[in-house]
Amino acid sequence: MGYVLTQEGFSDAISQLRKTYRIFAPVRKKGAGRFTDVDAILYDEVNGSEEIELHEKSDYSAKEVLTPLSETLFYFTEGVCKEADLDTRPVLLFLRSCDLQAMKRQDQIYLANGMEKDFFYQRRRELVHYVLIGCSHSFENCFCVDMKANVSEDGYAFSVDEADGMYRINVLDEGLDAVFSAAATSKEEVVPAHVTQNEVHVRVPETIPAEIMKHPLWDEYTTRCIGCGRCNFVCPTCTCFTMQDVYYSDNGRVGERRRVGSSCMVDGYSNVAGGGQYRKTQGERMRFKVLHKILDFRKRFGYDMCVGCGRCDDVCGEYISYSNIINKVADAVDAMEKEGR
Structure with a gap:
């Protein structure tokens, strides 16, 4: 109604x-x-x-x-x-x-x-x-x-x-x-208004070959990205978190456990026991984030994770455009297909 x-x-x-x-x-x-x-x-x-x-x-x-x-x-x-x-x-x-x-x-x-x-x-x-x-x-x-x-x-x-x-x-x-x-x-009948045209456009490839993981397009972000994590914290679909125990007593037996928002782009998030660290460079972290949004999530659930709100572009202090990265991935995939890879 x-x-x-x-x-x-x-x-x-x-x-x-x-x-x-x-x-x-x-x-x-x-x-x-x-x-x-x-x-x-x-x-x-x-x-x-x-x-x-x-x-x-x-x-x-x-x-x-x-x-x-x-x-x-x-x-x-x-x-x-x-x-x-x-x-x-x-x-x-x-x-x-x-x-x-x-x-x-x-x-x-x-x-x-x-x-x-x-x-x-x-x-x-x-x-x-x-x-x-x-x-x-x-x-x-x-x-x-x-x-x-x-x-x-x-x-x-x-x-x-x-x-x-x-x-x-x-x-x-x-x-x-x-x-x-x-x-x-x-x-009266009411139909909610919705956007029909954006000034920014992206091309999300239907299929993305595994070779994209080693593509040099990610190297740019090793030097450009400062790892602040702003893009993750404003993103409506990011779900990464870490756990923190806050102790009230010296013996560590009284306190509280907190779930705290975290970020795959921040240094230390991929650290594991024994001193190991996955995705050491910002380029590797950018690759993980982008492919999770337009490839990995879709493989598991059948649709893309990113919703195109643009907040990551709005907030980036280094003027890194996520939408541009998606299009760079699409261009790289096109080039691979032409080369028969």
């Missing part, structure tokens, strides 16, 4: 929803960017509709609601282990189509990537319902169309598009119809 609301009506609807749900959405943080006069758009819990940023792409992805950068999993003493408490109120999470598609990738890794589901992820995921933010135009560095992540026809409770002070809502969760019906000025 589709509804049209005024700004006041949308505010009333959000107020009603907050009686049942915690609401997380992109929020503009004044002066929180790289410089004091630059804003940042980050995910946070909101208290009212006026806090929700509907028109700009968030600098960080919605995944932090489900996989916080630092999360205490459980506490332990010498004889007791206790799971960390969790707010069990249901959650509404506002996000664009690319991030909604990315959440499906998160589910794939944490819930359908082996014999067991990740308990700590699952208990959060069961609380979360998505709200699709309509995306009427492409942002800088986005290539969601070529990655087929620009449209989401389902998987959300309701959608929202705002233009000229009017909010167009498409409700898929019938349990929310009453909230929007009471606040609406009219009812």
Whole structure:
């Protein structure tokens, strides 16, 4: 069912929803960017509709609601282990189509990537319902169309598009119809806006031969990449983490275990017992990251991991373009095919 609301009506609807749900959405943080006069758009819990940023792409992805950068999993003493408490109120999470598609990738890794589901992820995921933010135009560095992540026809409770002070809502969760019906000025069919054309284009090869692993295209990034890991931390599909034990006592028998976001691009992530280290150079790490997004994940699950949000390009301090790397891989594959390899 589709509804049209005024700004006041949308505010009333959000107020009603907050009686049942915690609401997380992109929020503009004044002066929180790289410089004091630059804003940042980050995910946070909101208290009212006026806090929700509907028109700009968030600098960080919605995944932090489900996989916080630092999360205490459980506490332990010498004889007791206790799971960390969790707010069990249901959650509404506002996000664009690319991030909604990315959440499906998160589910794939944490819930359908082996014999067991990740308990700590699952208990959060069961609380979360998505709200699709309509995306009427492409942002800088986005290539969601070529990655087929620009449209989401389902998987959300309701959608929202705002233009000229009017909010167009498409409700898929019938349990929310009453909230929007009471606040609406009219009812009509609503189709969420979606991007149809990006300025940035990528060509993802259908097949990528194993020889790409030794291609010299990766050598460039051994010197260009500084291994800061920004690209991983803003990526909505990256799932790497490490574990940290924090001890409260000298004997190490009382403390807590935390899951902390980590990065395949950061030095030390691939260290193993005995002093071994896989992927020592930044070029090797870049190769691992890129091929995981457009080859390895697809081999396992049947579709690409990358959703083309472009945040990695937005945030890179060395101006390394991930979309350019994909196209370089495509060019290298074309050359191999011509050579008969």
